[in-house]
Amino acid sequence: MRNEVKFFGLFLIFLLGITKGLCQYSFSGHISDSTSNKMVYLSVIEDYRKMSRTSLEQIIRKTETDSTGFFEFKGDNLLSESRIYKIHIDECSETMDSSHFFGDCKNAKNVFFIANVNDTVFFPTTFNDEIFCDISSTNPNSILLLNIDMLKEEMIYDFAEFRSEANKNLNSKKWFKKFQEYGRSLNEPLAELYIYAFLSDRRNEIYDYYLRDIQENPYYTELFERLLAKYPKARFTQLYEAEILTDKQISAQEKSNHFSWIWILSLILVFSLFINIFLLFKQKKLKRQQQNTELQQLTQQEQKVVSLITQNKTNKEIAAELFISVSTVKTHINNLYKKLNVSTRSDLKHRF
Incomplete structure (x- = not known):
């Protein structure tokens, strides 16, 4: 049939x-x-x-x-x-x-x-x-747009297989290159314009990639030159020229805004880092001042006991070091607990 x-x-x-x-x-x-x-x-x-x-x-x-x-x-x-x-x-x-x-x-x-x-x-x-x-x-060119539609179907299938952002970026790069190379090979700017209308459609999820591509890829300017050479007075050639100029400006502005936000975020992060460092040093300084104040409230012998406790010395070792009895060491430690309002040896070591 x-x-x-x-x-x-x-x-x-x-x-x-x-x-x-x-x-x-x-x-x-x-x-x-x-x-x-x-x-x-x-x-x-x-x-x-x-x-x-x-x-x-x-x-x-x-x-x-x-x-x-x-x-x-x-x-x-x-x-x-x-x-x-x-x-x-x-x-x-x-x-x-x-x-x-x-x-x-x-x-x-x-x-x-x-x-x-x-x-x-x-x-x-x-x-x-x-x-x-x-x-x-x-006209052998009559069927070109149907062939391009078949490529579109392949592209849509690729994007639909995995909906991740990584897959979207990889497929955008792959299919933009594939469509543009195929368009060049046809030697018919109208077919390339048909491809461009699809790739640059604001309703497509690949539009953000198009804005990056138009800023870096000379293909779009080359396509305008091919349109101008073959269809210099056509309305679509004028529309294409106006559109790529506008889209390049939009792309440049978005790129500028993107870098501006990066700088702003970087400055915020650096400022935050300096603030945190400043607060850390200030906290340490306040802690040292508090320690010095608390140590001044102690006798010289009690200060020596505190120092030896922070060195993880036992009561027996502290007694030998200070030439006092173990019971005297215990008395000093009990006095330290009362003066510093702590209840354990660990609390004392943590304080100093």
């Missing part, structure tokens, strides 16, 4: 190619069911930040499916330069309500592709009646 659909698509492209002088472009396809009169919209993407919804200012044509589910846009009213186009189908009514134009409709389907006024593009259904999963086109 799929081969037959492919053959039909290629045959249609051949026939339309023969009549190219009458109809310069043709974008056509089948939807999954055969219900007629479903509205299909064709948009040209000049503002890549409005890809996720059906923007009124970007819609250029609309048509209805026939009884077999077939639709077609054809004519000569497109630009000769390549552009990103979007074909969009949903089940909203034509009442211009907000859900219709903000992508909130049920069963909405869309596809992005690259084409110009001379291209014939056909969207076949797959073997299980899925739409917008394949493209047959006279």
Whole structure:
């Protein structure tokens, strides 16, 4: 079944190619069911930040499916330069309500592709009646955005496998590099712009990595040069230039704020350290003063006993050292307990 659909698509492209002088472009396809009169919209993407919804200012044509589910846009009213186009189908009514134009409709389907006024593009259904999963086109660049969407799915899976911050940082570095290298290899700045719109989307969890990357990576400036060389007057080139300049300023400001906070925190820590050292020395000084005051209240013999106790001498050793009896040593110790308001030998040693 799929081969037959492919053959039909290629045959249609051949026939339309023969009549190219009458109809310069043709974008056509089948939807999954055969219900007629479903509205299909064709948009040209000049503002890549409005890809996720059906923007009124970007819609250029609309048509209805026939009884077999077939639709077609054809004519000569497109630009000769390549552009990103979007074909969009949903089940909203034509009442211009907000859900219709903000992508909130049920069963909405869309596809992005690259084409110009001379291209014939056909969207076949797959073997299980899925739409917008394949493209047959006279322009080999038409399918690039579908290939990029497949890479996005791989990236999302990588991020979802482990939700840790470490995994997020590693995957951000890996996938930014992979997308940028792949974009360069395509030799089509529009495809790179499609990648950029995804990587720099503020709603993505990788946006903080993008702000760091744009500050350090020359890729973004190089992409602007490629856009300027191939699409110098396009609105999206101007938007991209303004956006990277703004984002670089935001990134530089955040980096500056980050370093400012580091300096502030460092100063607070250093100040705290000095305060603690000062308080420690002050506490030791007060303790020494208190010890000296307490020692002055003691007799010389009692001071000698205190000194020997702090050296872990026994009563017998103290008696031998001072040439007094053990009972006299005990008397001195009892007097010390009363004068210093302590009750054990350990308290006495701790005091001094």
